[in-house]
Amino acid sequence: MSVAPALTVALGDRFARELPEMAVPWQAAETPAPRLLALDEELAAELGLDPAALRGPEGIGLLTGTLVPEGARPVAQAYSGHQFGYYNPRLGDGRALLLGELVDTAGRLRDLHLKGSGRTPFSRGGDGLAAVGPMLREHVVSRAMHALGIPTTRSLAVVATGRPVRRETLLPGAVLARVAASHLRVGSFQYARATGDDGLLRRLADHAVARHHPAAADADNRYLALFEAVVAAQASLVARWMLVGFVHGVMNTDNVTISGETIDFGPCAFMEGYDEDTWYSSVDQGGRYRYGNQPLVAEWDLARLAEALLPLLAAEQEQAVELAVEALQRFRPAYDAALLTGWRAKLGLPEGLDDDVARGVVDDLLALLRANKVDLTGFARRLSAAARGDAEPARSLVLDLAAADGWLARWRALGPDADAMDRVNPVYVPRNHLVEEALAAATAGDTAPFERLVEVVSRPFEERPGLERYAEPGPAGPYVTFCGT
Incomplete structure (x- = not known):
């Protein structure tokens, strides 16, 4: 009988240490019968983790948060957010935990984060759990986004917990292990600003500068430079979404990252028939986050970041507002330029x-x-x-x-230039009907369709015989996605 190799991983606690007011020490819920459903071995290798060890008992314990390395300090992160335009001062990780940070093989600091790991002080009456289907959706879509070259949080693994989750029906539960440059978001700054503690806001901004936009540290006004860098990152990100027809579905301020990575693949989908008025989310009753609105919403969300940063931009509020407005006005030209550059490439x-x-x-x-x-x-x-x-x-x-x-x-x-076009125009994206087909099969216990879909979308630009159905749009008719909470 083979024995799984020992798992070696060191998890830091930089966020918890530098920003304790925004970190609540917490533990993941136990998993009665954990079973690995999906593992990104390429990502594991990037993180310096042995895929074979991750498949063993210690690895499963890490991926569910039930067996963390000595010295690790898992925390639920605090943040606020505008959800569909309405401000909620206390959101936070209601069903998630930051296990800690690790340094990957390229020397980059990365978050290892769980989703569906149980209730926390931010759960607001929810159970803190997640179902297999939505977590596998995160896995396949984040794999596709990474392969498409779009900045994104990435799914390291999905583990079935053996615990049923009550939604519309009783569903099998799962935990997602997610990797990100960090989980700092616009809502993080909204939370710090709402405390009235400018010292906390400044420490958060310094943390963001050091982690994501170090060039801002050398600017005359580092906090203005930080905001400008986030504006530029989001302009580039949203343009990339638009170029592949990606509809995020829930662009609340707690889902807008400071790093410029895509986060939260709940009600997302890829548009097929081109229409700016396309949206899929069941909870987006008015189409606020429709495809054509995404750049407008991103700009609105960035305005909320500017509001949170005002005390750091200048001593006088009027001057701070002027600086913020001037910086925010660069979003639209930056977005337009990135979009045109992308289309020039797509059209060769x-x-x-x-x-x-x-x-x-x-x-x-x-x-x-x-x-x-x-x-x-x-x-x-x-x-x-x-x-x-x-x-x-x-x-x-x-x-x-x-x-x-x-x-x-x-x-x-x-x-x-046809060859140049083939390098940027994918053959395969996660077609909505195929995603639903794969998730339904996996929820019922058959992961083969899901594994095949992940393999296909992980090589999106390489046309391969026998995969014609993965390149075709789905049947006509309405398609609805759900956030999975």
């Missing part, structure tokens, strides 16, 4: 092409896609065949053939 447009010409080509394409509800991922990928001389695959997705032919001719005349 030559370097040196005038921005106005490129913008006109992109705008006309989006109008064509919108009018015909064309699958964004499929059309963009098929354009490389059109660049090589065969327009029919892309043309076949558009009902208005005259309009398609007109745009294709105009675009092809610019000499697009």
